[in-house]
Amino acid sequence: MNVTSNAERLVRQILTGEVWPPLGDRHVYRAGPDGQAFALPGMGGMTLGVHCGDPATGYASDHLEPGASVRHRDPGANMALQFLTCVGNAVRIESGPAAGAVGHVIGQHAYVVVDFAEPVAEQVTTGDAVTVTAVGQGLALPGHPAIVVKNCDPALLARMPGGTRPDGRLEVHVAARIPAEAVGAGAGMVSEYANTDLMGAYAGLGEDLSLGLEGLRIGDIVAVADADHRFGRGYRPGFLTIGVISTGQCMLFGHGPGPSSLMSGPEDAFALVDDPGANLAAWLHGDTWPHGDEEPGQ
Amino acid sequence: MSAGAGGGLHAVAVNMLGVVEHPALGDTPYRVDADGHPYLPAGDGGLVLGVRLGDPVSAVAGDHVAPGACLVHPEPAARYALVTYACIGNPAEVRTGHAAGARGAVIGKRGEDGRVVTGFRQEDLLRMRPGDQVTVRTSGQGWQHPRVPPGVMVMNAGPGLLDTLPVAWPGEGPMTVGVRAILPSELAGNGIGRPAAAWDLDLQLPAGPDGPDAGDGRPPGAGGLLLGDLVAVTGLDARHNMGYRRGWLTVGVVIHGTSPLPGHGPGITPILTGPLAALSAVADVNGHRGLTESGLRLQ
Numbered sequence: 029m030n031v032t033s034n035a036e037r038l039v040r041q042i043l044t045g046e047v048w049p050p051l052g053d054r055h056v057y058r059a060g061p062d063g064q065a066f067a068l069p070g071m072g073g074m075t076l077g078v079h080c081g082d083p084a085t086g087y088a089s090d091h092l093e094p095g096a097s098v099r100h101r102d103p104g105a106n107m108a109l110q111f112l113t114c115v116g117n118a119v120r121i122e123s124g125p126a127a128g129a130v131g132h133v134i135g136q137h138a139y140v141v142v143d144f145a146e147p148v149a150e151q152v153t154t155g156d157a158v159t160v161t162a163v164g165q166g167l168a169l170p171g172h173p174a175i176v177v178k179n180c181d182p183a184l185l186a187r188m189p190g191g192t193r194p195d196g197r198l199e200v201h202v203a204a205r206i207p208a209e210a211v212g213a214g215a216g217m218v219s220e221y222a223n224t225d226l227m228g229a230y231a232g233l234g235e236d237l238s239l240g241l242e243g244l245r246i247g248d249i250v251a252v253a254d255a256d257h258r259f260g261r262g263y264r265p266g267f268l269t270i271g272v273i274s275t276g277q278c279m280l281f282g283h284g285p286g287p288s289s290l291m292s293g294p295e296d297a298f299a300l301v302d303d304p305g306a307n308l309a310a311w312l313h314g315d316t317w318p319h320g321d322e323e324p325g326q
Numbered sequence: 327m328s329a330g331a332g333g334g335l336h337a338v339a340v341n342m343l344g345v346v347e348h349p350a351l352g353d354t355p356y357r358v359d360a361d362g363h364p365y366l367p368a369g370d371g372g373l374v375l376g377v378r379l380g381d382p383v384s385a386v387a388g389d390h391v392a393p394g395a396c397l398v399h400p401e402p403a404a405r406y407a408l409v410t411y412a413c414i415g416n417p418a419e420v421r422t423g424h425a426a427g428a429r430g431a432v433i434g435k436r437g438e439d440g441r442v443v444t445g446f447r448q449e450d451l452l453r454m455r456p457g458d459q460v461t462v463r464t465s466g467q468g469w470q471h472p473r474v475p476p477g478v479m480v481m482n483a484g485p486g487l488l489d490t491l492p493v494a495w496p497g498e499g500p501m502t503v504g505v506r507a508i509l510p511s512e513l514a515g516n517g518i519g520r521p522a523a524a525w526d527l528d529l530q531l532p533a534g535p536d537g538p539d540a541g542d543g544r545p546p547g548a549g550g551l552l553l554g555d556l557v558a559v560t561g562l563d564a565r566h567n568m569g570y571r572r573g574w575l576t577v578g579v580v581i582h583g584t585s586p587l588p589g590h591g592p593g594i595t596p597i598l599t600g601p602l603a604a605l606s607a608v609a610d611v612n613g614h615r616g617l618t619e620s621g622l623r624l625q
Contacts, residue, residue, distance in 0.1 A: 059566040208512035209561060209570055213519025216528060216589030225519055227570040236572045254512065259362040262588025263512055263530040282519025282569030 030191030031198065034168045035182035043109050043160040044122075047152060048072055048099040048139060058090070061230060061237055061281040066090065068279055072097045072139065074152045079143055080134060080247030081309030084276035084285040085231035091283065092276035094246050095131065095149060097139035098158055111220045113140045114164030115272055115288055116181030116312065122159055126151035132312045133160070134247060135274020135288030136179065138222045143247075143312070165220070172198050175293035176258040178220060187311035188249070193299050200270050200291070201303035203248035208263060210239045211255060212282045219257040223274055223286035230284065231277065244285050247308035248273040251300055257292035268295045272308060334472075337485050339465040342408050344397030344418075344442055347372045348456035357389070359586035360532065365389075371396045371441055375451055379433065379554035379619050383531075383583040383592040390593065392582040393553050394433060394451060396441040397460055409440035410524045413466035414579060414595060415484030415622065418444045423458035425450045431622040432462060433554075434581025434595035435482065437517055437525025443581050445624050467523060475501050478600035479565050481523055487597070490621040491556065492614070500606040503556060503577050503598060506614040507547030508607050511561035511570055515589045522564040526581060526593035529557065547611040554617035555580045557594050558607035564599035575605045579617050 050072030057065040069075070070089035078087070078094040098119070100106040117133040119142045129151075131144035140160065144152065164181045171192050177185070190199035206226060214224040228239020244250070249272055256264035257271075271287025278284045291298075349372040356364035369377070369388030377386060377393045397418075399405040416432040430446035444460065466484040473488070473495050474480055480488070492504030509529060517527035531548055551557065556577055563571035578594025585591055598605060619625045 061563070061566060061569060061571070063566050209510070211512070211518070212569060215514070215518055215530075216516025216587060227519075234571075236574075237570070239570065256360060256588060259358045259360060260588035262360050262590070263515065264360065264588075280519070281563070281567035283567075 029185050029188040031169055031185070032171050032192070033182060033185060034170065035185070038163050038166055038182060040161055040163040041112060043112060043162050045098040045100045045109050045140065045158050045160060047074055047096045047154050047156045047158065049154040058280055060279045061233055066279045070277065073154055074149060076146070076149055078246060078276065079146070079309070080312060081307055082246050084244040084246050084248070084273050085229050085242050087277045089277045090279045091137070093137055093139060093141050094134065094276065095141060095143040096152055096158070098142055099139055109140060109160065110136055110138070112162040112165055113160050114162065114179050114181045115274070115290065116184030117163060118161050120159045121148070121152060122157040124152060124156040126156070134308055135223055135272055136221055137275050137286065141274050169198070172293070172297060174297045175291055177291050179288055180290045184311065189303070189306070190301065197297060197299040199299045199301060200251070201249065201301045201306040202251045202270065203304055203306040204241070204244060204250045205300070206241065206250050206252040207239060208252070208254040210241060211252065211263070212284060214286065215261055215263070217261055219261050219289040219292070223288045224252065224261060224271065225278065225283040225286045227282060227284050241285070244273050245307060246273055246276055249306040250287050252287065255292070257289040261289070266295050267292065268298050334470045337465050337469040339463050340411060342411065342462050342464050343399065344408055344460045344462055345399060346454055346456045346458045346460060347396040347398045347441060357587060360588040365586050373451065373454055373456060375448065377553070377583070378448070379445065379617060381553050383551045383553060383580060386583065388583060389585045389587070390436070390582045390590065392433070392436070392443040394430070394443060394445040395454060395460070396436070396443055397462065398441055402439070405440050406524060408462065409435050409442055411464040411467050412442040412462050413464065413482050413484040413487070414597065414617065415487035415490070416462055416464055416466065418460050418462045420450070420454060421459040421461055423453070423455060425453040425458065428453070430624060432484070433617065433622070434579055435524065435526060436582065436593060437520055440524060445619065445622060447624055475604045477604035478598060480598055481564070482595050483597045491616060500602070500604050503558065503605070503607050504610055504614055505558045505577060505607045506551055506555040506609065506611065506616065507545055508558045508560060508609050509545055509548060511559055514559055514562055514568065515591060517593070518568050520567060522568050522596040522599070526595050527559070527568055527578060528585065528590045528593045530589060531584065531591045547609050550611065551580055551592055553580055553583065555614060556616040562599070564596045568596070573602050575600065575602055575607060577605070577607060
């Protein structure tokens with residue numbers, strides 16, 4: 029993105045975590061939109077076969093977290109990990125047969141969600157230790173003072189198309205536009221943690237549930253209408269939030285594929301460009317990704 | 327004990343213990359409002375004096391202020407159970423402390439960790455303190471209320487509650503509910519995606535100078551919500567978690583006031599949810615009377 033930022037002033041901090049197990053209870057089932065009982069995988073653990081660029085929906089899954097779901101064992105350290113880790117940050121596997129392999133953060137969802145190449149992912153399991161090079165919180169765009177940036181690695185910002193336009197607006201390419209009525213669980217929570225579940229994307233369920241969002245892909249950059257995520261997550265007409273779809277298919281009602289927040293500000297501070305290619309897959313994992321050949325922490 | 331319509335199942339009553347909550351804060355006093363300004367949350371839970379059913383939701387400079395005493399339980403699982411099974415209108419009685427013997431009623435409930443909001447006479451609230459034990463005669467959750475059309479689910483309503491509210495069903499066609507305002511689902515904030523049997527739903531009507539009393543271009547009645555009002559939300563199905571569904575309606579009771587937090591606001595405890603063919607709302611912006619102290623015999 030062609031925009032002036034304070035990236036050179038940001039601190040890089042080394043954090044640790046581990047691939048966290050999926051969690052259940054002895055009652056097993058939860059209820060879907062029509063009351064259907066379900067027990068479906070998706071949250072926690074090392075989820076295989078779904079990566080940036082793949083469809084977000086269409087799986088027999090609930091709260092699908094593509095790739096590795098990472099937490100820290102200490103509650104306070106975990107919140108630091110969740111708050112400070114940004115989309116695009118490099119994550120290195122430290123234990124197990126995949127030790128040394130590097131992946132990238134695609135979002136937060138009460139876990140840090142990390143995408144690894146499939147051959148790496150196949151060797152990772154619950155309990156494997158990881159190192160995160162956290163950088164991005166505090167990122168600011170001096171030429172766009174009304175826009176708050178968060179959860180965004182400066183290297184990701186640099187790779188995104190768009191930037192400052194002659195009229196002063198920030199051009200952002202988005203793969204989809206999300207209506208305000210799609211915003212589900214996550215409303216009212218802080219915007220540096222978890223994500224905003226989008227309703228209306230229950231692939232395979234009733235037409236009366238659909239808001240036409242079944243085509244979302246993991247990694248899509250989206251614009252959520254009337255959403256102000258500068259200091260939390262709330263409905264505010266005339267504001268806009270840019271996010272990245274970091275989780276997928278849900279069966280739990282009021283939940284769905286969710287964007288992690290990247291930017292938020294008044295609608296007229298942005299110039300949106302509809303671009304089906306606006307997806308992390310276009311920028312992460314490439315040979316030119318700044319972290320691709322770099323050891324985290326060095 | 328109350329029988330369901332047409333020989334349905336009887337409602338069970340269970341006495342459950344609640345404890346008057348003490349407010350709790352972290353080691354910083356501030357929360358951050360929607361504009362990024364710090365504020366100190368006053369009145370968020372616990373025992374609040376001088377705020378009553380019928381007061382405007384933004385009458386006091388607080389955060390999620392509920393009228394009366396919030397009840398919790400020190401064991402999280404027991405707390406969830408208390409919140410799940412307590413229904414609006416259920417009787418409550420103070421067991422310990424200076425107000426022992428005082429009688430009140432459940433007004434509503436709040437989500438996340440869970441709180442039951444109970445109303446008492448102001449003179450009784452003055453004598454209560456956090457830690458006082460209160461017994462709640464919980465009854466009504468999951469019960470099939472009489473005179474409710476097929477397709478409409480009742481929740482969080484004690485037996486007999488609907489008789490005290492502007493709810494009518496002539497035996498055919500949709501049930502009609504009188505409300506203060508009918509709001510679109512994009513105003514549904516914190517609580518969306520959560521189980522309505524144990525959570526409230528915050529309406530994203532901001533506090534402060536642009537708050538519900540400001541009367542800007544929002545739906546009629548949204549600017550004048552009172553504690554205890556019934557409010558309808560369109561496009562919202564609250565049967566299995568609260569979520570978006572076209573052609574549905576959910577009606578709730580306003581049980582706490584505004585909040586400066588983004589995504590938060592006056593909260594409703596849902597009591598009715600159903601398809602528009604079976605449940606309809608009529609807004610009466612000026613004359614509406616919902617849940618009142620007299621209806622709960624708190625006067």
